[in-house]
Amino acid sequence: MNALLPWAIFFALFCYLLAMALTLVRLLSGPSAQDRILALDYLYLTGMLVILVMGLRYASDMYLEAALVIALFGFVSSSALAKFLLRGEVIE
Amino acid sequence: MSLGTDFAGAHFWLEFVVSLLLVFSGLLVLTGAIGILRLKDFFQRMHPAALASTLGTWSACAASIVFFSALQDRPVVHASLIPVLLAVTVPITTLLLARATLFRKRSAGDDVPAPLAIGQPDDRKPDTI
Numbered sequence: 001m002n003a004l005l006p007w008a009i010f011f012a013l014f015c016y017l018l019a020m021a022l023t024l025v026r027l028l029s030g031p032s033a034q035d036r037i038l039a040l041d042y043l044y045l046t047g048m049l050v051i052l053v054m055g056l057r058y059a060s061d062m063y064l065e066a067a068l069v070i071a072l073f074g075f076v077s078s079s080a081l082a083k084f085l086l087r088g089e090v091i092e
Numbered sequence: 093m094s095l096g097t098d099f100a101g102a103h104f105w106l107e108f109v110v111s112l113l114l115v116f117s118g119l120l121v122l123t124g125a126i127g128i129l130r131l132k133d134f135f136q137r138m139h140p141a142a143l144a145s146t147l148g149t150w151s152a153c154a155a156s157i158v159f160f161s162a163l164q165d166r167p168v169v170h171a172s173l174i175p176v177l178l179a180v181t182v183p184i185t186t187l188l189l190a191r192a193t194l195f196r197k198r199s200a201g202d203d204v205p206a207p208l209a210i211g212q213p214d215d216r217k218p219d220t221i
Binding site: 004013023042049 | 191
C-alpha cells in the first residue's frame with residue numbers, strides 16, 4: 001500500500017477532467033442559452049476543484065487563493081449572464 | 093517534497109482519509125456532469141449541479157484541510173473559506189438562472205407555471221414590460 005495519495009489525486013483529477021469534457025459537450029450543444037450558462041457555471045466549479053487538488057498535488061498553499069478567485073469569477077460571470085438573459089433580450 | 097515518503101508509516105490513516113475524500117469528490121463531480129449531460133429538461137438539469145457545489149466541494153476542501161494540517165503539524169483551515177463562499181454565491185446564481193429561464197419560457201409561450209402574484213418585478217407578463 002505504498003503511495004496511495006498520488007493515485008487518489010490522479011483519480012480525482014481524471015474524474016474532474018472527464019466531468020469537464022462532458023460539461024463541454026453540453027456547453028457546445030445546449031439547446032438554449034440557459035443550458036450553456038449552466039454548463040459554464042459547472043465548468044467554473046470543476047476548474048476551481050482542479051486547482052484545489054493541484055494544490056494538494058504540489059503541497060503548496062498558493063493554489064487556494066487561485067481557487068477562491070476562480071469561484072468568485074464564476075459567480076460574477078454566471079450571475080451577469082443570467083441577468084442578461086432576464087433583461088437584455090426583452091428590453092434592449 | 094515527495095508525498096509518498098512524507099506520509100509513510102504512522103500517517104497511513106491520514107493518507108487513507110485524504111484519498112477517500114478525494115475519490116469521493118471526483119465521483120460526485122463526475123456524477124453531476126453526467127446528470128447535466130443526460131437529463132431531459134433544463135429544470136431537471138439544474139439539480140445535479142448542486143452535487144458538485146455542495147458535497148463535492150466539501151469533501152475536496154476537507155481533504156485539503158486534513159492534508160495541510162498533517163503536513164504543517166498545526167490546524168490549517170483556510171480551505172473552509174471556499175464552501176462558505178459557495179454557500180453564499182451559488183443560490184444567487186441558481187435563483188437568477190431559474191427566474192431567467194421561467195421568464196424566457198413564459199415569453200415563448202411554453203407550458204410553465206403562471207406567476208403567483210401580480211406586481212412582482214420578474215413575474216410580470218412579458219408584454220407589459
